[in-house]
Amino acid sequence: MAAVIPMDADLMGRVEALNRFWRTVEGRPPLPDTRMTPQQRHRLRRMMLAADGRANRASYRDIAVALFGAMRATSEPWKTSSLRDRVIGLVKGGHALIGGGYLKLLRHRRRL
Template sequence: MTQDVLWSPLADPAVLTLMPSPDFLSSEPFEGAAGLGPHHEGPQGYHAVYRGDIASQLLLLPGSKASPSLAALIPLDSQTLGRVEALLRFWRGYHKRPVPPDTRMTVQQRRRLRLMLRAADGRTNRASYRDIATAFFGTERVASNPWKTSSLRDTVIGLARGGAAMIGGGYLELLRHRRRS
């Protein structure tokens, strides 16, 4: 059995906040209740996961469960574009249309994250940086250069430190889009 991880909309901008739709906006009913997982009551309302073509976490504000039509509440803040993107992915999945990928992380960033966590796990289990490099890159490649000056050594040290930072709370930044300076 799997356990849903429920995030606060402050921590994860992809959490969709839904509220009763004013009558003058829409009278179309939201018929997605069948795809909702169990409701978990919280201080803000009810948290649920919609399982359609993609899984989306929803926060139903008070009064939403009894309302036939719903509206999304999107604050106008630094995370607005991420929230709009999450709403678009949910809406397209709900209507059985092609769902665009989540752009919070690139394929390269996902690959690096996996390596960082593996390196941090290796260090936690007392593996040396050289042992980790051998597991990642192979014995021949690690042995091809002097270890003390090897770029692979620097790479593995950076991966292990990055993984430790992620475990220490840096993972929360993965939930947000990067802001351009």
């Protein structure tokens, strides 16, 4: 078995992915993926759930109840709620990922 890795701006991410793959082939646990923090993974999951809910014609309020619970969703007036803005942002973010933004997840952030 051989791997050919292009030496471009994504080299380090490709090397890490190859290392995780090889460890799995060898039956060892893969190293953790460093492309996203646990908080980013949590937000990504919420974005996908929110976009899926909206695609299935759920209202923003219904999505808020599903993601954050009924108590939190009804604790303040909905039209001026910061939770409403958050849910709308999650839906927009989820739609952006579905529209091709997920490709950015495959790349490591570069420090300037």
